[in-house]
Amino acid sequence: MNMKKLATAIATVTVALASPAAFAAWTLNMTPGITAISRRVYDLHMIMYWWCVAIAIFVFGWMIYSLVRFRKSQGAVPDTKLVHNTKAEIIWTVLPVLILIIMAVPATRTLIETDDASKSELTIRITGYQWKWGYQYVDSGVEVLSTLDHASNAARQLGSGIDPTTVPDYLLNVDHPLVVPAGVKVRLLISAQDVIHSWWVPALAIKKDAIPGFVNEAWFKIDTDKTGLYRGQCAELCGRDHGFMPIVIDVRSKADFEAWLKTQQAMQRPADPAAAAVATAGDAAAPTG
Amino acid sequence: MAYSATAESHDHHDHRPSGIWRWLSTTNHKDIGTLYLIFAGVMFFVGGSMAMVIRLELFKPGMQFVDPAFFNSMTTVHALAMIFGGVMPAWVGLANWMIPLQVGAPDMALPRMNNFSFWLLPFAFTLLLIGFFVPGGAPAGGWTLYPPLVLQGGDSFPLAVFAIHLMGASSIMGAINVIVTIMNMRAPGMTLLRMPLFVWTWLITAYLLIAVMPVLAGAVTMLLTDHFFGTSFFSASGGGDPVMFQHVFWFFGHPEVYILILPAFGVVSEVIPTFSRKPLFGYEAMVYATASIAFLSFIVWAHHMFTVGMPLAGELFFMLSTMLIAIPTGVKVFNWSATMWKGSLTFEPPMLFCLAFLFLFTIGGFSGLMLAIAPADFQYQDTYFVVAHFHYVLVPGSIFTIIAAVYYWLPKWTGHMYNMTLAKWHFWLSTIFVNVLFFPQHFLGLAGMPRRIPDYATQFADWNMVSSIGGFGFGLSQLLFPYIVIKCIRGGEKAAARVWEGAHGLEWELPSPTPYHTWETPPSIALIHKGGEHWTEDGDDA
Structure with missing residues (x-):
């Protein structure tokens, strides 16, 4: 029975x-x-x-x-x-x-x-840090540093008294998401600065370790109708705040993405015109943040 | 009968020191077996209480009880304590007790080394656990000790490395002892293919131990020199390779998981025939399947590393070689099922735990097969799906069979029967709660929850709460086990020599409890063949 x-x-x-x-x-x-x-x-x-x-x-x-x-x-x-x-x-x-x-x-x-990551149209360099992600659009030099958002970070402190259910996308939200175009084959070059991390977005079925001194490759081509926000997390134990370095990708149409990239370029380039060129030529393990 | 002569004629030199000195200086395989089992029992509760802390913090989202760094120490030391302090010493303890009895030997071949290999363990675990009280806290880089993270550890890092050295030395000595005993001390007539399967699986396990424990010792030594003596084995900035550590570690690590499970296959192959009242189906196939699994364990290690960025050829090789493991493992499960076929089954506690093993280990095998598929593993790797998988093969796999082995042989050791009703309660509570605990973790992993995180997004809240409730229930149920065992040691209904109606093998030819010295005169060929009827087709071949 x-x-x-x-x-x-x-x-x-x-x-x-x-x-x-x-x-x-x-x-x-x-x-x-x-x-x-x-x-x-x-x-x-x-x-x-x-x-x-x-x-x-x-x-x-x-x-x-x-x-x-x-x-x-x-x-x-x-x-x-x-x-x-x-x-x-x-x-x-x-x-x-x-x-x-x-x-x-x-x-x-x-x-x-x-x-097979060949014939990609866009390359993004991803760098893992304790405990945030750095993104660099290799061709344009645009850089984004992505950390856990303030609301989650406040709520996740020991004894914060904040109910996590009141925080939108608790622990899965960042200040600056990775903006990517739909319908474009994007190549990722993944590395890390300090210890091993792992970049994982379930919706892309990509999980690739970010290893200091190594550059790992991955790629994706998102369906054109799948714009929106998709979330993931670091998947390799990387120390105290391993559970608090989420990944958010913001999928936009190709046109929207290009417009966003131009704005970013305009905002970032005047500050330091040499930086982008240096970063593009330098090796992936070098600091980019 | 033959055993009574053996037992009585040696009482005159059955002298031993009393009190603590007996246990410190003992060279008797039964005493040392008991020490190993007590040590393993203590470590199961130490490691188990850490699991309770983990499940408590994960009971609901938000950080309620511990700091994330302490949480990481919990997962790390829980694993080390359970693997090196719980399961491995438990198997060595069972080997110490049973191998001499089962092959007709008077003791282990190297009794003084036997004593030494046990007494290293308390020191090893003192070093490991003292880490909680030194600056920087206990090791928190995961039991896999991946650099560079592990090199960020505080003062507990060298303590953990030395602890692993001592555990490794202890395991290697234990393994040498098992091999020398089996190879040299079998009673005349106990041919290799007459040995009980527990002896066979332990023989193969011992070779695995000797092959891989030095690899682990080498790996952690290189970590130590990287940290303190300026080498760069695993540091990319010095020309080293952090991924190389993972290759070396898993070259140890994959055989290691078979070290934890092969003796379990041996126990199940003893218990199921006994309570089916039928010889084991396909004895020789079982031996060959065990050897095949052991061989395969050396060529599949990088399936733990599908996401590190191996070349395509490497991923393909390790995916396909891993899938091959399903074949000998399947042979084993089919043979156990065929043993029950046309048997005459009864359901005493050892059988119940082995049946739970049969069902739940197979579920662990299924998730293992799914994990072997590299592209799918990109989604499973380092999630709770993996946590569910390895807990299914280790808890209802290894730990349930350790419990089954104790319930099977305890009356032989103590001379008393234990409380069957309570033991059945122990079984039902364990089996129900272990599923409530680990089955939902499959769902959590598939839904996207990474492992080794102290807090999680709110969509994972429901199954985590279920899992925690299962965890608390499972933990509490285990308190029944020491109660039942201690009560049985103290007294109870007298056990017969052949405790179980269908039990065959040399250990059941000895009185219960077994005298302090056994088989000082080897068992007769007739006695060995009587046990041999159990697994050879026509009983009197050889």
Whole structure:
């Protein structure tokens, strides 16, 4: 009977996972994201999930059947000679191999695709600091430093007395988001200044470690209709305030983005015309903030 | 019977010092096994109380109880205490107790080294835990000790490095002892393919330990010299490579997780046949599957590092090699299921815990398979999905089987039965709460909650509260365990030599409790073959 409960629980979770929209705060699943790659990753995740469900139904079904059927209290007599069955053993070795091959094909394809950052139209350099993110638009020299917003920062202090539910986008809001264009292939060059961080925006399906002395590459091309704000967080333990360096990307149409970039350029360049050129030529590990 | 002669003829030299000196100076494998198990039990509660602090702070959004830096110390030391202080010493303790009994040896091969390897541990953990009281606080860079972050640690950093050195030395000595005992001290007639699976899985585990503990020691030593002696092994500014540490660490770290789980496979392979009243299905396949898993553990390490920016070929290799692990692991799960098929099942506490293992470890295996898929892992890496995964394989995986092993052999050790009703309560509470605790963490990870954060966005609040409630319930339920064990040591219904109706193997040919010295005269071939009927097809081959 407890097994029945287990089966019901598995069924409930299965149904719930399959309909992500059914729950609001009680989120159960990954979101498909805003790029073709992120949807591929989501599909891959769901394919793997359903394979696991199918295997679970078979394996757990077999176990539960044995637990119910072969109880001593029900008079079951053991078949002590059943210790070997070549046919069954070959099947349960070969069948998983075939299933794994079926799983590996789309996974390999998607992996190869995520690796190809060529033909990008815009390059942004991302630098992780304890505990904020620096963004630099390499071609125009525009720089943005992105830290946790004041409201969240005040509320997250030990014993602040501020109820986090009253803070909009608590811990997921920044002062200056990363503004990016939709419909443009953007290349990211990711590094860090002090310790290892990891730049993660779930909607892009990008998580790439920011490592001092290394420049990692990633890319995305956001659907043109997916403008808006998307949020992420640092995903590699980077010290005391690791939980307090969120990432916000502000996706705008190509025209809006270009207008924004021009304004920024105009605001930043007169102050120090040499800085942009130096930063563009310098290596990514050098301070940019 | 053969055992009674063994037991009585040696009582005359059963002299040992009394009081604390007995425990400090003992070279007896049973005493040392007991010491290891008590130590592991204490560390489970030390590490467990840190988990309670973590779940308390995460009960609702906002910082209520601890500073973020202290929270990081909690996650770091919780992991170190549980892995190196809880699970590993528990397995060494069980190996000390059971391997000589199961292979018909009078003791471990190197009894004085055995004593030394245990008594290093209290010093190791004193060094680690003293970190809470030195400037800068306890280690807070994660149990994975990644530089450069770990080099920002305060005075506790060198203490932790030396603690790891001592733990490593202790583990290596323990492993050498296991290998020498199994290779040289098996009773005549106890051929390798007659050994119980617990002995087999421990033999393979011991080789893994010897292979990788020196790697960890080397890695932390390089951290130490980077910090204090001006080297730049892992510092990019000095020409070093921080990613190299991760490669070295996980070359240790992945075999390490199999060190934590392979002996569990051994216990499950003993318990399920006993309570199915049927020999283990596919004994030899189980041995080969264990060896394959051990081999694969050396070539999959970088699946912990899919996001560090490896070349495509590297990502592909580690993705595909990781997926291969599903094959021998699947063979094991199928063999256990086939052992229950056409058996005659009863559900005593050891069996219940092993059944929970079977279901919940398999769930951990499923999430493991998902994590192997590199592009999907970009979303899972360093989230609560990973936390859920490794707690599913370590808590209902390793810890439940340690509990099962204690419930299985405790009457043999103490000569008393324990309170079955309470032990079943312990099982039901543990199994329900462990799922309430860890299952929602899958959802949190998929919804985007990173691991190792002391506070979180409000959309993660609901499942975190559920998880914390499960955590408190699980933690409280574990208090039943020492109560049941201590009560059983003090007294209770007399246990028979063959405690469980379906139990086979040499340890069940000895009286309960086992005398202080056992198998000083090796068991007869007949006795070994009697145990061997349990797993060989026709009983009298060899």
